[in-house]
Amino acid sequence: MADALETRRGTLPVPTFLPDATRAGVRGTSSEDLRQVGIEALVVNAFHLLRRPGARVVQAAGGIHRFMDWNGPILSDSGGFQVWSLIRQDPNRGVIRDNEVIFREPETGEKWNLTPERIINLQFQLGSDIVVCLDDCTDADAPEPEQERSVERTVRWARRCREEFDRQVAQRRGEAPRIFAVVQGGGVESLRRQCAEELAAIGFDGYGFGGWPLAADSTLLADPLRWVADALPAAAPKHALGIGRADHVVSAFALGYSSFDSALPTRDARHGRLYVFKPGWAARRPSPGDDFFGAIRIHDPEYRVDHGPIEDGCDCPLCTRHSRAYLHHQFKVGDASAERLATLHNLRFYVRLFANLRGSAA
Numbered sequence: 001m002a003d004a005l006e007t008r009r010g011t012l013p014v015p016t017f018l019p020d021a022t023r024a025g026v027r028g029t030s031s032e033d034l035r036q037v038g039i040e041a042l043v044v045n046a047f048h049l050l051r052r053p054g055a056r057v058v059q060a061a062g063g064i065h066r067f068m069d070w071n072g073p074i075l076s077d078s079g080g081f082q083v084w085s086l087i088r089q090d091p092n093r094g095v096i097r098d099n100e101v102i103f104r105e106p107e108t109g110e111k112w113n114l115t116p117e118r119i120i121n122l123q124f125q126l127g128s129d130i131v132v133c134l135d136d137c138t139d140a141d142a143p144e145p146e147q148e149r150s151v152e153r154t155v156r157w158a159r160r161c162r163e164e165f166d167r168q169v170a171q172r173r174g175e176a177p178r179i180f181a182v183v184q185g186g187g188v189e190s191l192r193r194q195c196a197e198e199l200a201a202i203g204f205d206g207y208g209f210g211g212w213p214l215a216a217d218s219t220l221l222a223d224p225l226r227w228v229a230d231a232l233p234a235a236a237p238k239h240a241l242g243i244g245r246a247d248h249v250v251s252a253f254a255l256g257y258s259s260f261d262s263a264l265p266t267r268d269a270r271h272g273r274l275y276v277f278k279p280g281w282a283a284r285r286p287s288p289g290d291d292f293f294g295a296i297r298i299h300d301p302e303y304r305v306d307h308g309p310i311e312d313g314c315d316c317p318l319c320t321r322h323s324r325a326y327l328h329h330q331f332k333v334g335d336a337s338a339e340r341l342a343t344l345h346n347l348r349f350y351v352r353l354f355a356n357l358r359g360s361a362a
């Protein structure tokens with residue numbers, strides 16, 4: 001595994017967790033909040049930012065870091081997965097072709113023509129520290145010919161992304177961002193390995209595990225994760241895109257993945273699902289299969305008069321000042337601070353988990 005993830009805005013110790021600030025913000029929180037709970041880096045989504053507010057708005061603000069007041073490293077996901085999901089839900093929204101993706105805004109009819117080059121340019125316009133190649137997603141259980149086509153397109157697009165990236169770097173001053181490619185291949189071992197090897201032969205600074213990472217019963221697709229990690233250079237940073245459940249993180253970390261992003265902890269928090277470690281969990285590093293955490297549903301009536309913290313020993317802004325009863329009440333009355341405090345607790349849970357996995361203090 002890579003020892004650390006180097007970026008032009010600092011070195012991230014690994015494993016590292018990057019919350020999803022998809023549309024240039026982690027909902028309900030400020031940058032100061034995020035720094036306070038120990039978050040070091042964020043993920044934004046290039047495709048969603050292209051749609052709103054538009055690359056020019058971000059560029060005119062001085063780049064994504066100034067726009068959202070975040071001076072730490074930012075990884076921009078290309079949006080390959082999101083555009084594929086949106087088109088899959090509603091084929092009228094667009095089409096994915098061999099050379100481009102066409103996407104139509106359902107409300108305005110505005111049309112986006114996304115090419116590998118355009119997506120790389122966009123991420124340079126944003127000023128991202130880690131740019132991600134456009135990939136062609138499929139379902140893990142899609143027929144094999146579809147998986148083959150996805151791998152073929154993903155590798156071809158990655159090559160075009162790499163060439164455009166090199167062109168952009170040559171034209172600009174200052175330290176270059178890094179570029180990650182995304183490995184597809186669904187649930188087919190030979191395709192996963194082939195995709196990883198072909199991308200590694202082109203050469204990238206890191207590699208993402210692409211496609212939906214969970215089986216229908218929500219278990220982690222550990223075999224595909226292992227094939228990809230095995231086929232990539234041992235020292236290359238490996239990013240587990242969208243892998244976020246704490247036990248899944250532990251499993252993917254054991255397989256060699258060093259960076260993670262997920263909307264799960266912040267989304268769960270907004271829905272009143274707060275994570276708690278089991279007593280004594282920190283005595284050792286969690287291993288795959290360990291039962292080291294649970295969650296409480298703060299909306300449940302039992303918390304109305306529970307005056308203890310969400311978790312004993314948690315040093316987040318919620319647990320150090322407020323009780324379960326207070327958070328229950330704030331959710332009940334619809335106060336916006338409830339979502340903020342719950343989000344900061346769940347993020348602090350991740351910071352503490354990742355510090356344990358690194359063998360350091362949170």
Ligand SMILES: [Zn+2]
Binds near residue numbers: 314
């Ligand atoms: Zn807490």
